[in-house]
Amino acid sequence: MKDLFSKPNQITFIRILLIPIFVLFLLSHLPYKDYIAAFIFIVLSLSDALDGYIARKHNQVTNIGKIIDPIADKLLISTALFFLIGKIQLWMAVIIILRELVITAARIILLPKKVVMPASILGKIKTISQIIAIVSVILSLAFNWWLMLIAVIITVVSGMDYLIKIGKVMGENVLNLPNIITTFRLLLIPLFIINISLRNMNFALIVAAIIILADKLDGVFARITNRATRFGKLYDLFTDFTFMISSGIAFVAAGMIGAYWLIVFLIPSTVLLVTKIAHYLKFKKPYSPPVGKIVVGLAYAGGVAVIINFAYFYQMLVLIAFMVYAYMLFDLYRLFKALKKPRFF
Numbered sequence: 001m002k003d004l005f006s007k008p009n010q011i012t013f014i015r016i017l018l019i020p021i022f023v024l025f026l027l028s029h030l031p032y033k034d035y036i037a038a039f040i041f042i043v044l045s046l047s048d049a050l051d052g053y054i055a056r057k058h059n060q061v062t063n064i065g066k067i068i069d070p071i072a073d074k075l076l077i078s079t080a081l082f083f084l085i086g087k088i089q090l091w092m093a094v095i096i097i098l099r100e101l102v103i104t105a106a107r108i109i110l111l112p113k114k115v116v117m118p119a120s121i122l123g124k125i126k127t128i129s130q131i132i133a134i135v136s137v138i139l140s141l142a143f144n145w146w147l148m149l150i151a152v153i154i155t156v157v158s159g160m161d162y163l164i165k166i167g168k169v170m171g172e173n174v175l176n177l178p179n180i181i182t183t184f185r186l187l188l189i190p191l192f193i194i195n196i197s198l199r200n201m202n203f204a205l206i207v208a209a210i211i212i213l214a215d216k217l218d219g220v221f222a223r224i225t226n227r228a229t230r231f232g233k234l235y236d237l238f239t240d241f242t243f244m245i246s247s248g249i250a251f252v253a254a255g256m257i258g259a260y261w262l263i264v265f266l267i268p269s270t271v272l273l274v275t276k277i278a279h280y281l282k283f284k285k286p287y288s289p290p291v292g293k294i295v296v297g298l299a300y301a302g303g304v305a306v307i308i309n310f311a312y313f314y315q316m317l318v319l320i321a322f323m324v325y326a327y328m329l330f331d332l333y334r335l336f337k338a339l340k341k342p343r344f345f
Contacts, residue, residue: 012072015047019079026083026138038138044076045131073127074100080134087137089145090197092152094190096130098242099159102186102235120165126151126158156187166231178222179232185214186239189246196250196307205307211243212300233288234276240296241273247303256306257317264321268328275331283338295320295327 022044026037078100081093133151136144163179188211195204218236222228248265251257276288302320305313 015044015072019076034138038135077130084137091190091194092148095152096155099155103162122158122161126154129154176227178218178227181214181218182236182239185211189243193250196254201307244299251306268324271328275335295323
């Protein structure tokens with residue numbers, strides 16, 4: 001508890017709490033609001049260096065600080081990108097946000113090993129490039145697109161570097177063909193969302209088909225090449241979750257389904273993701289029953305039905321929702337029974 005509320009961590013918590021203030025000015029119609037928003041964003045970003053300096057100077061570097069400090073950076077960057085979509089091309093924002101989600105999930109995966117991966121030099125360069133690019137977008141500078149492109153490239157490279165380091169810590173080679181295929185699937189998601197938003201359904205269907213086919217190929221190659229890893233299974237699960245939720249958001253934004261469907265599917269999907277992570281944290285291995293693959297397959301079929309405007313896609317969504325909730329209850333029961341401690345949650 002003392003480590004949690006150390007001076008550096010207090011600064012980090014304040015940074016997180018001030019993010020809504022940044023958003024408030026960003027969306028306001030006040031005079032010079034862009035300059036004010038950019039100033040607040042820069043101050044919040046620079047405070048990252050301040051808490052790190054204080055932690056090192058006063059010997060208050062803690063494991064919890066190594067976790068929440070990068071999370072605070074990711075929250076600030078992701079929030080800024082989300083509210084700047086329109087000024088920033090959608091695919092750029094999605095790639096950066098997805099990278100941050102993947103790395104955050106990877107940090108959780110490392111918790112059972114009691115290993116905390118602090119930000120690397122490349123990670124710090126990535127953060128600086130993102131900050132510069134976002135400020136340039138807020139201020140509508142002429143060269144902001146190129147700065148965002150540089151930030152996207154550095155973000156992807158630093159993400160791959162981080163995943164390789166995680167593989168070494170876990171004693172697994174994560175830079176293998178199955179995981180490369182999964183990464184390819186993840187990078188195709190922004191392209192899918194863009195085509196849905198542009199109502200280019202034929203191309204969106206092709207991209208969706210490639211993502212679905214690649215989902216099967218990574219598992220096949222993992223078995224054939226004997227490259228199946230714990231990280232790979234969790235990475236694949238996370239990619240499935242990201243694709244499904246991103247698809248739901250894109251469908252709602254394009255007016256293809258009602259917003260209530262997003263809530264209907266977001267709840268069980270989030271619960272299932274949490275139960276999978278909880279199982280891994282407790283038993284040090286991922287769990288994926290056959291019924292889960294059936295549900296994922298049905299979800300893919302439902303997404304395709306929405307894209308092609310299948311006459312009975314509404315009935316399909318009802319059936320899929322029933323199956324997903326049944327699977328969620330089954331997974332919760334299995335986890336509670338395995339833990340024998342219902343108060344785990």
